[in-house]
Amino acid sequence: MVEPVARMRPVEAADRKLVLFAIGKAEMEPIATANRKLYSNPLVLALWIGLSSVFVEYMKWWPKPEHGIFGYLSPIPALGAVSIAFMFAIDWLNRWGFEDRSAHVLRRTDLVDIPAYYSRSPSSGFWILEYNDRFVGMIALDASPDAEADEQVVAGSIKKDREGHVKMSKGTSKIATIRHFHVEEAYRAADMQGELLDYALKHAFAADPKLEGVRAAELSLKGYIGAALRKRGFALEKKGERIGTLRWQQSVRLLERSKWTPSQDE
Numbered sequence: 001m002v003e004p005v006a007r008m009r010p011v012e013a014a015d016r017k018l019v020l021f022a023i024g025k026a027e028m029e030p031i032a033t034a035n036r037k038l039y040s041n042p043l044v045l046a047l048w049i050g051l052s053s054v055f056v057e058y059m060k061w062w063p064k065p066e067h068g069i070f071g072y073l074s075p076i077p078a079l080g081a082v083s084i085a086f087m088f089a090i091d092w093l094n095r096w097g098f099e100d101r102s103a104h105v106l107r108r109t110d111l112v113d114i115p116a117y118y119s120r121s122p123s124s125g126f127w128i129l130e131y132n133d134r135f136v137g138m139i140a141l142d143a144s145p146d147a148e149a150d151e152q153v154v155a156g157s158i159k160k161d162r163e164g165h166v167k168m169s170k171g172t173s174k175i176a177t178i179r180h181f182h183v184e185e186a187y188r189a190a191d192m193q194g195e196l197l198d199y200a201l202k203h204a205f206a207a208d209p210k211l212e213g214v215r216a217a218e219l220s221l222k223g224y225i226g227a228a229l230r231k232r233g234f235a236l237e238k239k240g241e242r243i244g245t246l247r248w249q250q251s252v253r254l255l256e257r258s259k260w261t262p263s264q265d266e
Helices: 013-028 030-039 042-059 065-073 076-106 192-207 223-231
Strands: 006-010 125-131 134-142 175-183 213-219 235-243 248-256
Touching: 006 192, 013 030, 013 076, 013 125, 013 134, 013 175, 030 076, 042 076, 076 235, 125 192, 134 192, 175 192, 192 213, 192 223, 213 223, 213 235, 223 248
Parallel strands: 175 213
Antiparallel strands: 006 125, 125 134, 134 175, 213 248, 235 248
8 A cells, every 4th residue: 555645846837727726726715714704793793683683674574473483483584685695795895805916916927937937046946745646735935036026917028038938037136035825724734834834944045045034925814824934933024905894914024044943853
């Protein structure tokens, strides 16, 4: 019997569809968390009960004891109908900010030619973690001269050489950026995000002494990523814009080389 094997490997050109799907999924995943938190918000619950009561009064669906135990169930259709309307409205209100962000990320220049972009600096890399040939997660660390850029691809902006390869400058920035970081939910309890992050940091700092730090974005709705960053010494650098109906906080964290401690397991 062959034992399942976990492996970390560099991204390949053939992985493009998988990577784009995983990035889109990672960017849209916080909507579900934001929706659940809003469902349990006291103000939303109070509004739901209030509007349901108005609906029950309008339809004359108050409990009727004379009909026995089933008579007490008459308000349930009103509660269910209003809850469905609330769920639709909450998802609609939360969706816009996350959809805009997802579209922006998927149009960035690093996803035009992924292997070529992440080979511009020895400290850069895009890795996929697999377990028994199943996708577990991914992390992309950009240490190129464009590490701090956030531009989208526009028509005519991509230049290629005679062989069809995208032309990109090479070099190492003083501060690298973790552009993509995602782990499938089933593997988060096993701290696979920590394994990915440790691997990327060790590679980045060992590959080029010019690299002084690594920057990463954090969203309060992605708790597993924030916990992994803080555990490894990423300090709050600045707060970013808020997103969603309840204005969830986005922030930027920075790990300086002097504060980095290699994992004892490595």
